[in-house]
Amino acid sequence: MTIYTDKRLLRTGLIGGTFSRHSGNMREVACQNAALAELGVQTEHILHFHQTHSDTLLSISSAQAAQAVLAAPLQDADAWVFSPCISGWGAAIVTADCVPVFLWDDTGSYAALAHCGWRGVVKGLAQKAAQALLTQNPHLRLNAWLGPHIQACCFEVQEDVAAQFPANCVLRKKDKIYVDLNIEIKRQLTQAGVAAEKIQTPYYCTCGDKENFFSWRRDHEKNMLLSFLYKP
Ligand SMILES: [Zn+2]
Numbered sequence: 001m002t003i004y005t006d007k008r009l010l011r012t013g014l015i016g017g018t019f020s021r022h023s024g025n026m027r028e029v030a031c032q033n034a035a036l037a038e039l040g041v042q043t044e045h046i047l048h049f050h051q052t053h054s055d056t057l058l059s060i061s062s063a064q065a066a067q068a069v070l071a072a073p074l075q076d077a078d079a080w081v082f083s084p085c086i087s088g089w090g091a092a093i094v095t096a097d098c099v100p101v102f103l104w105d106d107t108g109s110y111a112a113l114a115h116c117g118w119r120g121v122v123k124g125l126a127q128k129a130a131q132a133l134l135t136q137n138p139h140l141r142l143n144a145w146l147g148p149h150i151q152a153c154c155f156e157v158q159e160d161v162a163a164q165f166p167a168n169c170v171l172r173k174k175d176k177i178y179v180d181l182n183i184e185i186k187r188q189l190t191q192a193g194v195a196a197e198k199i200q201t202p203y204y205c206t207c208g209d210k211e212n213f214f215s216w217r218r219d220h221e222k223n224m225l226l227s228f229l230y231k232p
Contacts, residue, residue: 012106082111093227095147105142145199
């Protein structure tokens with residue numbers, strides 16, 4: 001089992017990260033549960049939503065609120081905000097090129113997990129997730145980590161998409177156009193109040209690394225990677 005994660009997150013006592021493709025197609029919840037159970041996660045306490053490339057956040061602040069999410073039909077949303085985190089509860093998202101954005105404070109008391117495709121990035125989802133945490137507690141020292149996603153080496157776009165990003169995210173090589181989602185997410189997070197040095201954007205390209213990742217852009221198959229966040 002390979003999980004891409006950030007040591008700073010684990011040091012707080014939270015667990016989380018993104019599984020490599022070797023753990024299977026995480027579109028299947030049974031596959032998610034098998035992988036998470038190996039880590040000691042209470043899989044019946046992992047929250048899911050229906051991902052729609054929106055800027056909708058779901059905020060959870062108590063076990064009762066989490067139970068209510070479990071009891072209700074899946075909601076449309078793209079980010080979980082735990083303010084505060086609840087012991088024995090967590091959330092999962094699936095991606096195959098989109099950016100899993102992890103946010104947490106230095107004490108592991110507050111956290112968020114967002115599914116940011118390029119549309120979510122354009123809508124400012126990462127910024128909104130950070131703002132939601134800082135609204136709950138303005139003194140939080142937030143950390144951010146971006147999980148494996150399509151990097152600028154492979155994220156070729158047309159002019160219509162490029163036009164929706166600030167110029168410094170757009171790379172033009174010969175007659176091709178590429179977008180660097182890391183630059184824009186980092187800008188949004190710093191705008192929200194996350195210190196630049198606390199934002200990590202490791203270069204794992206889902207599209208370029210077929211050995212380790214699924215990629216919609218590369219394969220056009222409905223295989224997904226799992227990202228999760230959990231407080232033991
Ligand atoms: Zn690439």
